[in-house]
Amino acid sequence: MALHTSPADPSGTVPPGEIIRRARKTQGMSLAQLGELTGYSASQVSRLERGESPLAIPVLRRFAQALDIPPQALGLAPTPTRHRSRTPMYPRLPAPTLGVRSSDGEDAMRRRDMLSTLAVTAAAAMGAPIAGAGEAASDDTQLADTLTAGLRDAMLGLGRPVPDEPLSRLAADLRRATDDFDAGAYSRLALHLPRLVRAGHQTTGSSDQLRILARSYLLATRTLIKVDEPQLGWMAADRARQLAIAGGAPIAVAEAARQQAVLARRSGWHDQALTLALTAADDPALREAGPQGEAQRGLLIQCAAYTVAHQRDRTSMRELTAEAAAIAKNLGPGILRDTSGAFTTATVQLHLISAETAAGDPAAAIAAADALPPQLLPTAERRSMYFTDRAKAYAQWGRRDDCIRALLRAERQAPEETHARPAVRALVSGLLLSGRTTPDLRGLAARTGALAG
Incomplete structure (x- = not known):
């Protein structure tokens, strides 16, 4: 039995998850507090309230008991009143629908067929002309275009083929491309990453090779998100997921879902991003993948926190961030140093800076930044992001001089990345229009291309 609502509700009923959310809000209870009463994490409570995980009868009874909701309101038969009790259990929810892992018996022919299918993509679906191969531009502001063109051609199977390479060489090339990304070295990345994708499609389709190619596409997706190329990013993330399956x-499957969630959020599809x-x-x-799997789970919860920040839900954002931080603290330093990036308490704190800004609280963002010594961040790319995120918070706060100083420090950490990113260019353009210019600002505008045209 569903709870009837006012005529303003076009469906005439309120879903059980929404009833639970309203009861929690009415009682002034946070996601984490309700989780303590029911044995769920804050992120699980959020999923159940949003209808993203099924609410089985035992689960409904647990929430009805914790919130003193009449069982009939949740479609349950009346039960005797019970006292609230805290339970330490952490129940396993139904398996996700992101896909299933391939069976161990999948033969090499099927793998090769799948690789061939992935290599054939309709260029018309890209909605843009296909750029030809050319020499890397010397101007940093053109690096994003050069990198995008190279990845587009490699993903579409265009350009000069590369010879088959042994698995050890592919793995070494992936490490080199990851190092380029971590250093913000876009000129080297523009040479190495497209070649890696092309080489990955050329070699025999063993399970190990599929995993390397999946991680290559994960790195390509992160790069395309950085340079604001969502259309290619969706393609790369989807291929990464297929190859990982x-x-x-499973860790690469989950990372592909995280990157798809980032792309969905950037498109304004917040509910879909949370679901992913x-x-x-x-x-x-x-959970079966050990510390690396736990780190990936933390990255996903951190991603969800940033998504609800864009919905201006500061309480849920902070609770989800705290859950990710607790996972990082339990794991210790140096986890997941691969194409997914590092996952430590410092990197969780880094994301809190941008989440507080997205939630509309720049003062809290700067406080979060002040609590994080940037030298604790593991790569130049992360340290550059620290100062860029700090600059965004200062811009939102109206502190132009502090914003400019933060951008200059980001530039010192990773100059090529800072100059190539459209987000930085837009921020600098806004500074040019919002007040007086200084030599530092005009120099930065010239180097990022904000003065072009």
């Missing part, structure tokens, strides 16, 4: 790599991130975080395969 075929290669039996939180469903992937509940994949039992991650």
Whole structure:
């Protein structure tokens, strides 16, 4: 039995998850507090309230008991009143629908067929002309275009083929491309990453090779998100997910879901982004993957926190961030140093800076930044992001001089990345229009291309 609502509700009923959310809000209870009463994490409570995880009868009874909701309101038969009790259990929710892992018996022919299918993509679907191969531009502001063109051609199977390479060489090339990304070295990345994608498609489709190619596409997706190329980013993330499933790599499957969630959020699809991130975080395969799986789960919960920040839900954002931080603290330093990036208490704090800004609280963002010594961040790319995020908070706060100083420090950490990113260019353009210019600002505008045209 569903709870009837006012005529203003076009459906005439309120879903059980919404009833639970309203009861929690009415009682002034946070996601984490309700989780303590029911044995769920804050992220699980959020999923259940939003209808992103099924509410089975035992689960409904637990929430009805915790919130003193009449059982009939949740479609349950009346039960005797019970006292609230805290339970330490952490129940396993139903398996996600992101996909299933390939069976161990999948033969090499099927893998090769899948690789061939992935290599054939309709260029018309890109909605843009295909750029030809050319020499890397010397101007940093053109690096994003050069990198995008190279990845587009490699993903479409265009350009000069590369010879087959042994698995050890592919793995070394992936490490080199990851190092380029971590250093913000876009000129080297523009040479190495497209070649890696092309080489990955040339070699025999073993499980190990599929996993390397999946991680190459994950790195490509992160890069395309940085340079604001969502159309190619969606393609790269989807290929990464297919390859990871075929290669039996659950952590890479989850990372592809995280990157798809980022792309969905950037497109304004916040509910879909939450579904992608939180469903992937509940994949039992991650819990079976040891510390690396736990780190990936933390990254997904962190991604969900940033998404609800864009919905201006500061309480849920902070609770989800605290959950990710607790996972990082339990794991210790140096986890997940691969194409997904590092996951430590410092990197969780880094994301809190941008989440507080997205939630509309720049003062809290600067306080979060002040609590994080940037030298604790593991790579130049992360340290550059620290100062860029700090600059965004200062801009939102109206502190132009502090914003400019932060951007200059970001530039010192990773000059090529800072100059190539459209987000930085837009921020500098806004500074040019909002007040007086200084030599530092005009120099930065010239180097980022904000003065062009």
